[in-house]
Amino acid sequence: MRVVCPFETLDPRTEAALRRYAPQTEFVPVGGDAEAYYWLLLRLWADGDGFVLVEHDIEIGPDTLPALSACPQAWCGFVYSCGQLGYQAAFGCTWFGKELLLRFPEVVRESGEIDDGLPRRYWQRADSRIGQLLHRRGIRLHHHYPPVRHWNRAKAGRDGMHWSTTRYLGPHLEGTTMQYRFIGESAEYFPDLGLNCEPGAAVELDKDPKHPRLERVKDAPKAKAESKESD
Numbered sequence: 001m002r003v004v005c006p007f008e009t010l011d012p013r014t015e016a017a018l019r020r021y022a023p024q025t026e027f028v029p030v031g032g033d034a035e036a037y038y039w040l041l042l043r044l045w046a047d048g049d050g051f052v053l054v055e056h057d058i059e060i061g062p063d064t065l066p067a068l069s070a071c072p073q074a075w076c077g078f079v080y081s082c083g084q085l086g087y088q089a090a091f092g093c094t095w096f097g098k099e100l101l102l103r104f105p106e107v108v109r110e111s112g113e114i115d116d117g118l119p120r121r122y123w124q125r126a127d128s129r130i131g132q133l134l135h136r137r138g139i140r141l142h143h144h145y146p147p148v149r150h151w152n153r154a155k156a157g158r159d160g161m162h163w164s165t166t167r168y169l170g171p172h173l174e175g176t177t178m179q180y181r182f183i184g185e186s187a188e189y190f191p192d193l194g195l196n197c198e199p200g201a202a203v204e205l206d207k208d209p210k211h212p213r214l215e216r217v218k219d220a221p222k223a224k225a226e227s228k229e230s231d
């Protein structure tokens with residue numbers, strides 16, 4: 001399994017876990033160039049082999065990569081704490097299957113042309129731009145649990161092993177969300193939503209799932225559009 005760790009500052013816990021569980025990991029420096037992450041993804045996509053991205057501050061466990069490897073889905077991600085946004089899966093620990101790369105070879109290049117107010121090919125938008133394009137093609141990120149640890153001081157969870165909020169990657173890209181509460185008594189996976197829910201999970205979705213165990217809470221405010229630089 002190809003594993004790639006792009007980094008500017010590599011957390012020692014990230015590195016230690018990768019050296020232990022995935023000694024084949026390619027550590028790729030992307031610091032100092034706001035487009036380097038984009039160009040890396042473009043290259044990985046063009047190589048056409050499935051790959052796992054493990055970002056510089058994510059600590060995988062012994063079961064993380066085997067779970068991704070065993071999963072039949074084409075696009076999978078472990079959730080991790082994202083501060084006030086709760087537990088999400090973006091590109092921190094994410095599997096891009098070979099069939100995804102071959103079926104949508106244009107996606108990364110197209111993402112580099114998106115004008116959303118931040119510079120094209122800007123590293124911090126790689127996940128949301130590529131996610132948006134895949135979402136439009138009907139591809140949903142398959143969420144994996146339990147969360148992997150995210151060693152980001154601003155976004156650390158309570159202890160990295162519990163979650164009260166799950167949020168599907170798509171909605172904040174689409175701009176509108178509705179909030180639901182999972183009222184099942186044991187964990188449940190919703191394949192059509194690409195969503196795992198633990199009891200009590202709060203979920204934000206972009207359309208009504210019409211499922212009896214996903215109870216509507218309230219309309220979430222529209223996601224704030226990031227203001228463009230005005231001239």
Ligand SMILES: [Zn+2]
Pocket residue numbers: 068071072073075076077142143144
């Ligand atoms: Zn999966």
